[in-house]
Amino acid sequence: MNIGQASKQSGISTKMIRYYEQIGLLETVNRSNSGYRLYSKDDIDDLCFLKHSRDLGFSSKQMKELLYLRKNASRQSADVKQLTQEHIETLNQKITQLQEMVNSLQNSFDNCAGDDNAECAILEDLGQAK
Template sequence: MNIGQASKQSGISSKMIRYYEQIGLLETVHRSDAGYRLYSKEDIDDLCFLRHSRDLGFSSKQMKELLYLRKNTNRQSADVKQLTQEHIETLNQKIAQLQEMVDALQNSFDNCAGDDNADCAILEDLGQAR
């Protein structure tokens, strides 16, 4: 199947598929005599795997490692679990940082009168943060 069909089946844009191939995340696909990319069912499975991995926030480097582990029949599940645990820890750190941001903004928001007065606690708090 061609890149448009692969895009539709995998949910990944044609541009992103080309990018994944360029950075070595996706193995070089076969080409027709005319030079068009031809995707196999295995390629589509890989693309779907990559899309789901990306949706879960894995980096390109992590996705490459996961795809390698997926294809390596001699893999150890401990390797996959370790990589996933590290990703979970990173996500939890990001969640904590985002929650701190929400708390700070909520505090400023709660202290802003939101009326016709020019005084604004939000702007004051933003100006004091360093």
């Protein structure tokens, strides 16, 4: 199947598929005599795996490692679990940071009169270096 069909089946844009191939995340696919990429069912499975991994926030480096582990029959599930645990910890840190940002903005928002006056607690808070 061609790259357009692979894109439709995997949910990954053709541009991103080319990028994944360029950075070595996706193995170089076979090409037709006229130079068009030809994707196999295994390639589509890899693309779907990468899409789901990306949707879960894994980095390109992590996705490459996960894909390697997926294809390695002698892998140890402990390796996959460790990588996932590290990702969960990173996500939890991001959640904490985002919640702190929300709390800070909510406080500024709550203290802003939102009327015709020029004074604005939001702008004042944003102007304070911390």
